Amino acid sequence: MTLKSEPFVVNLGPQHPSTHGVFRLRLTLDGERIIDADMVMGYLHRSMEKLAEERTYTQNIPFTDRTDYLAAMTGNLAYVMAVEKLMGIEPPERALWLRTIMSELQRFASHCMAIGIFANDCGAWQTPVMHMFRDREKILDLFEMACGARLTLNYMRIGGVSRDIPPEFIPAARKLMQDLPRRLAEYESLLLDNEIIVARSRGIGVLTPEEAMAYSVSGPLLRASGVAWDIRTADPYAAYDKVDFDIAVGTSGDVYDRFVVRLAEMRQSLRILEQALDMMPSGPIHARLPTATAQPGDAPVAPLALRPPVGEAYARIESPRGELGFYLVSDGGPAPFRFHIRSPSFINLSALKKMTVGVTVADAIVILGSVDIVVGEVDR
Amino acid sequence: MDDTGTVIAFWLLAVITVGSALMIVAVRNLIHAVVFMMVSFVGIAGLYLTLSADFVAVTQVLLYVGAISVLMLFAIVLTPGGSRDNAETFLRLPALALTVLLGATLAYVAIDTDWSLADRGGFTDTASAIGDALLGKYVLPFEIASVLLLAAMIGAIVLVRPEASIEEAEE
Amino acid sequence: MTAVLTGLDIAHRIEEQSPGAVADAAPEAATIVPARLGDVCRYLRDDPGLRFEFLSSLTAVDRLEYFEVVYHLESLRLNLITVIKVRTFDRDNPVAPSVCAVWPGANLQEREAYDLMGIYFEGHPDLRRIFLWEGFAGHPLRKDFLNLPGARMAGLERFPGEPGGPLEGRG
């Protein structure tokens, strides 16, 4: 394949086993080497930002499940935090802890998926992803226990969470906490020292810290480049300021480091979860919302008509994929005037072209796998 | 050689070989022509077998079908802008005349000449005998052939080296 | 905790650095004069006291009278966050300067804003639609993209049972 040949264009996707959904990568190849990469997206574009302008603040919560459907909890959380910021609501303590627990469980589940699929992209035929699914399923069981759903959870509410966890949740979670470290060790031994994975991912798709910041890359990608930036510590939300954990940082910013950082983050998630399960206070799970403020002489106001004051708010959290932000503009009406999602999957793709040009097709797949996109969140 | 099996095999293989050789001339698509050439080569390998030359037959399949044809396919694919058709140049008629003449002459000579035939029967174990000959009587040609192969390999590599690396080498 | 540089703070600093660059300053954000945006962004990125090297989010808002491009900037080194805005008043041909040269990460986000809000980013290397196909009529996130029957603009103004809603008094 060293012969110089005519450049030819390959469409990776929209139907392709490893574009993680309906995402299309137009690669111009010289032999196996990529000389140009063009992203084509929008196959899953549902115009959520427009739809959200038609619905009340509460009705918009389910949309946030369906952007990053592998991490619905964090999607919910970022959105309700934005609304809370807009309205100045302080959720009660227990709700904050519940949010922390759910986000970390979600992070673990999402990283399971990311690492499993990444191993799949490296060519491991389904085995790692099936092992990872085993643990993800157990976490989804916990979610089901808490909110009745497994994928599109719709758990967070403006001012708190939708319902308290059942009494059997904590013992089940503790039991899982005993299991997961062992499993994690298993994955580490299965994948981390695997010669082939190391050979496939070392030195591929390198982003220096400066490049990573310039391309607005966030989350594990940014940390793998050596930038110790994690919103959970930089700008703590929920109850993250009360727990003790470390940020995992990579050293070289290649694909392998991203994968290593994710594995280390899973360990830290377990650490946070253990503390959170111990420290969880009792109390209310929902703040009182300033809703039914009927003007004198008005007809009764619809009960859910949250009407935040005129203004704008930007709330960001560390979702498993990076910095997930919601930018809300309110005109005082019951629906947001502008609803913008700063989606990490989408913005992390900014650096994809930079990373893929010059490598082979096989590397491009692995790099795309390491970015860990969810097309629902890319296209929205 | 007059046992029925061999006779049937010969005629079958001869028809396949010659037929597909003629098809190389006839078909319009270059890739199809290469495919017919492969069939022709396999037919020739079969003919070798009827001549009890098993080592040569297997070598024929290994090198002509497995290597040279594939090289040709590669060359066709690597020159995508080149014409993929199998057309003739303006020399078609003279070439045809010359070819027919030559073929007729050769056939006539083959049939007319009184070859000093000797029916010694088929060979039994050609591989070891050829091996002995190559490393005994023919050891010098053998070495020269290996040098030739090396030279051809280096030459091919040098020819298709990307321009950039040539410039680098010159610098 | 991240320190929030309010619009007033940042406007003050920008004004010190390049007078006349700030068009308007509010607690939420500082609004920059479009022509000066490149300089201001470079200043925000490179100033050792700010180091806004991370363009967190770039989006556009249709404020009916004008379009607003909103930049959320983060400084990872100093743990700061701030918001700047650019306004463009031409509804038919809204133009804003591109910040791709300052933050390459703006590339996709500017394409998104162009696609959905129709703001033309001057100086963008490859301004094409990103989610919708070329030839899609209009820009869906504009408030007047889909005027509903009865001259009502898209957007939820009243609940059916609320005063002013279609089912007023029956709720």
Add this chain to the structure above:
Amino acid sequence: MSVDLEHYLVVGAILFATGLYLALAKRNFVGVLMGIELMFNAANLTFVAFSRFVQSDDPLSGHVFVIFAITVAAAEAATALALAVLLYRVRDTIDVDRIDLLRW
């Protein structure tokens, strides 16, 4: 009915003639090369046939010749196809008609 030396020689002659026609008349470089290979094969076939049928002290020398011929053919094919690829790269064509300048 029997199969004798003449049969093989005639098959060889036809193959050789076909190969010659291909080499002379085809426009495409690969076509020409196919003709050359076919001629090689025709010659090889006659070698093996002679080796089988004709009086000789060392009957297997025909086979040895064929082995050498195949070797040379392989070398020749590799070089020629490398030339074809190079020609294509420089001249954007592998039509032998258009490669008549004796220079790149």
Add this chain to the structure above:
Amino acid sequence: MTFLAPWYDLRDLGNAVQALLDRIRDWGAPDWVPYAVSSLIGAVGILLWVVLSVLAFIWIERRVVALMQNRIGPNRVGPAGLLQPVADALKLLLKEPITPRDADRILFWMAPIVIFIPTLVIFAVIPFGGRMVLADLNVGVLFLIAIATINTPAVFLAGWSSNNKYALLGAMRTIAMLISYEVVQVLALLAVVLFAGSMRLGDIVAWQQHYNVWIVFLQPLGILAYIISGAVEINRSPTDISEAESEIVAGYHTEYGGIKFGFFYQAEYMAGFAIAAIITTLYLGGYTAWGLEKWVPGWALFLGKLYAVFFIYIWSRGTLPRLRIDQLMSFAWKFLLPLSLVNVALVGAEVLVWDETGVSANVALPIIGAVNLVFCLVAVVAWARLLGHGAGRQRGRRALLTKEVGVIHFEPAEGASPGPAGIPAAQALRRRSGQA
């Protein structure tokens, strides 16, 4: 039923066939009849066995890989899902045979058939038992190699005629791979031929039986090289780059559906069996097992070994990720090829010395085995180190935690100079690596 051999003759089904042939000859049939009948019996027998084995192993592979993946595997069709392969085959048969509009129709239809033939023909020279061989050619080993190369143009035709870019990429990859690993394969087999002094497979098995030693003990490096290049030939992970699902969908047979895909699928399994059969015959003593063949039918031993070898490929498929094409190519050219060359030279020297000194086999073979084992271990490790691989250097990194690189304090730095914050982690790391 006199032509059926007594039970002990079932140790070699060739005896039963012979009895049948004698019977036919007794009836006064012309000479070619027994010849034709025996060929027919052999061919049909091999075909039946291959098809049944493939069906069985589709099920076994799916169940085994499912076991490795915490799944159950096929369990709906028939008891324990045993009929799943049959159902799959029926489905493939009944599917509409779609030909892409711009495909080269003739070649598109021809390719699956062409790819089917060589894999089947290989079994003709494999000795399943002492007399259970369809055609014991005296250039058997060379025949195996030659027939296997026919795969190459067939794969190319499949990829090219589909008029699909993935297919073409897959075909180009396959050809590059096959050509590279063929060299390794030839060298590996050459060492075996040097020992046995014959290219006839029956002779090689007889040699192993005579000296009571499997060549695997004399050729540890050879069997490693052969297993790896076999994996390349049958597209099993970690070398399945020619149909790498996550990269180029299905490689050269992306456009094939229905029964044509079934042909490729079947041919791939058959090629797997062929490789396993070759390994069994050449390295694992074929149908012999240190005298056990007196009690157990030779063909049963042969099949047992064959399936065991094939199991390795199933195992690797369920376990290993895939290498990149350039890594695989450089593995062939930089690693396996030099080692195989040295191996051939070593074996040649050993055989020469053995011949010249005339030491008895009881002394010579253990020495040769020990020398080659040591050579294999030393050469592999040393060469890997030399090429920059090996335990220490290729070990995975771990992520560094903030507590290791120093806790990062996020101070709200109102107008302050760059303080300790995000970036210093990277700087600290650089310092660390600079020191190390």
